[in-house]
Amino acid sequence: MEYTLTLPENFESMDLASLLENVWLVPRKVRHFLRTRRNVLVNHQVLPFHEQVNAGDIITLTFEDSDYKQPEIALGSSQNVTVLFEDDHLIIVNKPYGMKTHPNTPEENHTLLNHVAAYLEPVDQLPYVVHRLDKDTSGAIVFAKNPFILPILGRMLEAKDITRIYQALVSGNLDEGRFTINKKITTDRHDKRKRIVSTTHGQEAITHVTVEKSENNEAYVLCVLETGRTHQIRVHLESIGHPILGDPLYNPRPQQASRLMLHAKTLQLEHPFTKELITVQAEPGLW
Known part of the structure; x- marks a missing residue:
């Protein structure tokens, strides 16, 4: 694997060793x-690791196959992939509803x-x-295309x-506006498939909610994750009495919708x- 990267204009000068270790997170053995x-190579020449690199410098890295462990992944069908963004290092795709993010067994x-x-x-x-996205959640998800960018x-x-x-469509009316749900989440000891909120145990979980409109005893909300716990949005909205429509785990009346009405509409990052x-916008959305 060979990668040629140009250090951006806003790059703060540092020695090559620090760039590899602290910025690009290359493992010690690989370094x-x-x-x-x-x-x-720096500007097509070998440079000692203690020497400084600067904005505009061209860095070429050549990795051997043995430097990183290569996963074994059974091939599916490329026709099931809708690409939202792609370059040499990462790919963002639109995950359909009802599809798992990754396999649990090699076959x-x-x-x-x-x-x-x-x-x-x-x-x-x-x-x-x-x-990852839950099996019943659709929308934008990013994958690394090499082990270099993964960490x-x-x-x-x-x-x-x-x-x-x-995007989420939830049961009940909500006043338009913004609010934050800050409740710890832990595993439900009575049902390992589920998560519950807890005042004393569990991991910190923060979800920012914007209510776009509310009608017919349903509310259209946008949720921004500050943390990424399993089932976080689903658990948080259920905890305030507004479970997501079509949620088989957290909504007592899942028949109100044909699917879990949760969709990862927008994903944004600085390369x-x-x-x-x-x-990127994962279309079509829920509305």
Whole structure:
């Protein structure tokens, strides 16, 4: 794998070692191999790792196949992939309702990860899971296209540098406006499939909610995740008495809709290498 990257205009000068370790999160063992194999070029020349790199410098990295473990993914069908954005390093696709994000067993080949693997197979690339959507949730989801960018995207997700806006149709009327749900979430000890809110246990979970309109005892809301807990939006909205329509786990009347009415409509991030602001819309939405 060879990657040529130009450091962006707003890049703050630092030594090459710090760039690889702290910015690009290259593992220690891989950094060692890059140095000993002389597989890092700066402006087409080998540069000692203690030397400084600056905005506009061209960095070329050459990784061997043995540097990163390659996952084995059964191939699905590329026809099931709707691409919203793609470059050499990442791909954002529109996940259909009712499709799992990734397989739980090696022989599964009907998940989104399998289908994206089939889509990338002609160019000899593999998808890597950055985050997931529930099987019954549709919308925008990002995959890494190489193990080099994977930890960088993971750090961005933890740092809340990847914005995800969800549409949800919920039971009951809500006054238009904005509010935040800040309730810890833990596993339901009576049903391991479910999550519940807890005042004392569980992980911090924060969801920002905007009510767009409310009619016919239903409310159209937008949710922005500050944290990314399992079933977070579903649990939080149920906890305030407004479960998502069509939710088989958290809505006592799921027959009100033909599917879980939750859709990841917008995904936005700053590309970690080019610093381009990427914004995608997963169409069609719920409204």
